[in-house]
């Protein structure tokens with residue numbers, strides 16, 4: 263099995279690839295963290311199926327994420343039907359990897375299960391129509407999906423999120439037969455990267471910009487932004 267982690271860079275190389283000149287102090291390190299720093303989105307896939315049981319493993323990783331009040335207000339739809347894939351690719355502006363990848367999932371912010379439960383128990387839930395409730399469900403879905411992404415990458419699989427499904431939430435809901443209270447918040451392509459499509463580690467903002475100690479500080483932000491835009495064209499570590 264191929265692995266994008268097979269040429270694992272050293273800690274210093276991995277940090278330099280992510281941060282360029284703004285490398286933070288080297289701290290604790292292990293293979294899990296190295297895998298996370300090697301993340302890159304992939305937009306071209308080989309047709310090879312993922313091995314049997316992979317979906318179940320990815321979902322077990324997803325289910326293991328923290329979940330607000332243990333409510334588990336997420337679901338996932340695995341989309342196999344080519345016509346449904348084509349419709350979703352159209353919603354997403356023609357992203358061909360949605361059709362091409364061997365495993366495509368749509369992650370659902372899902373308060374419908376609790377609504378059904380409440381009705382069955384004769385206790386309709388009054389909090390469901392609130393933005394906060396949707397936010398809780400969307401956060402749960404995102405945390406679950408990101409656990410699946412990390413798990414997939416440790417297995418040598420590649421991924422890309424598809425937020426562009428939100429271009430047309432109604433068509434996504436219709437295509438997937440979603441009940442009221444269930445909203446597709448993003449898709450996720452999973453599969454083996456095609457040759458030449460492995461992508462590269464992309465730079466992120468320096469830690470000095472995103473981390474604030476005690477209170478939010480603005481100084482230094484324009485200079486750090488300028489530094490990242492200068493090096494965005496030149497990745498330090500490619501996938502090969």
Ligand SMILES: Cc1cc2nc3c(=O)[nH]c(=O)nc-3n(C[C@H](O)[C@H](O)[C@H](O)COP(=O)(O)O)c2cc1C
Pocket residue numbers: 301302303304305354357422423424425426427448461462463464
């Ligand atoms: C919620 C979410 C939605 C995204 N939607 C798309 C998308 O529709 N199409 C796409 O090609 N990439 C999408 N991406 C991938 C981002 O473009 C990518 O993560 C970002 O450019 C950084 O690149 P990297 O993941 O390779 O580090 C999405 C990422 C996230 C987290």
